Amino acid sequence: MSVKRLAALVLALLFLTGCGGGSLAIDALDKDRDFGAFHASAPNVAEANRGYALVQDALECYPEGFAEQWGRVNILLVSSLTGEEQFSDGHFAGFTQRTAKGWLMVLDAGRCDAGTVHHEIAHILDGILTEAGALTEADWMAFCPGSFSYGEGNFEDYPDFFADEYAMETMKEDRARTFEDAMLYGAGVYEDKPALWLKLNCFAAAIRAHFDTTGWPEKTLWEQSLE
Numbered sequence: 184m185s186v187k188r189l190a191a192l193v194l195a196l197l198f199l200t201g202c203g204g205g206s207l208a209i210d211a212l213d214k215d216r217d218f219g220a221f222h223a224s225a226p227n228v229a230e231a232n233r234g235y236a237l238v239q240d241a242l243e244c245y246p247e248g249f250a251e252q253w254g255r256v257n258i259l260l261v262s263s264l265t266g267e268e269q270f271s272d273g274h275f276a277g278f279t280q281r282t283a284k285g286w287l288m289v290l291d292a293g294r295c296d297a298g299t300v301h302h303e304i305a306h307i308l309d310g311i312l313t314e315a316g317a318l319t320e321a322d323w324m325a326f327c328p329g330s331f332s333y334g335e336g337n338f339e340d341y342p343d344f345f346a347d348e349y350a351m352e353t354m355k356e357d358r359a360r361t362f363e364d365a366m367l368y369g370a371g372v373y374e375d376k377p378a379l380w381l382k383l384n385c386f387a388a389a390i391r392a393h394f395d396t397t398g399w400p401e402k403t404l405w406e407q408s409l410e
């Protein structure tokens with residue numbers, strides 16, 4: 184049995200479905216493929232299993248039933264994910280695209296980590312909230328420095344306003360990096376960074392306002408640092 188065939192069998196078992204119109208599926212790429220500006224190869228079994236375990240662990244950090252409100256999400260595990268965007272050495276841990284049917288999250292199963300998965304989930308949440316008008320540009324820009332524009336400026340000038348230089352590239356990346364760190368570091372993550380705390384608070388409030396939070400804990404993992 185070839186490695187690819189084995190991977191296909193292993194991953195055939197990894198299909199999760201939800202109710203309420205949403206579904207989340209995890210699959211592995213089976214041959215080289217281009218995704219617009221990105222290129223990827225098929226993962227081997229060890230990589231696919233690693234990626235699958237990471238995704239499973241990351242999803243357990245969210246309230247039960249939340250993912251089912253994200254619409255159709257296809258998570259595709261790949262290997263050797265490369266692209267031509269700025270701000271990288273050409274290698275990527277993952278990206279997320281809006282598709283006609285929902286969302287496609289592509290993860291390099293050998294490179295991605297928990298932060299990558301939370302970051303890409305943040306892009307999905309951001310997309311849903313923005314499309315619904317639950318999160319606006321003005322809401323967010325209120326927590327950025329007065330004269331700031333995305334894609335400009337040096338991180339050294341705004342260390343308290345952004346998670347890192349990448350977060351200064353676009354509003355989407357800013358939101359995703361802000362949320363990602365909250366998921367990874369929990370309580371106290373923005374203790375000394377009020378602007379980032381306010382951004383997280385803004386994102387968290389939009390999530391609470393837009394989604395059905397029935398049965399959610401008083402504080403989700405991303406809300407651990409919020410009072």
Ligand SMILES: [Zn+2]
Nearest residue numbers: 302306356359
């Ligand atoms: Zn991103």
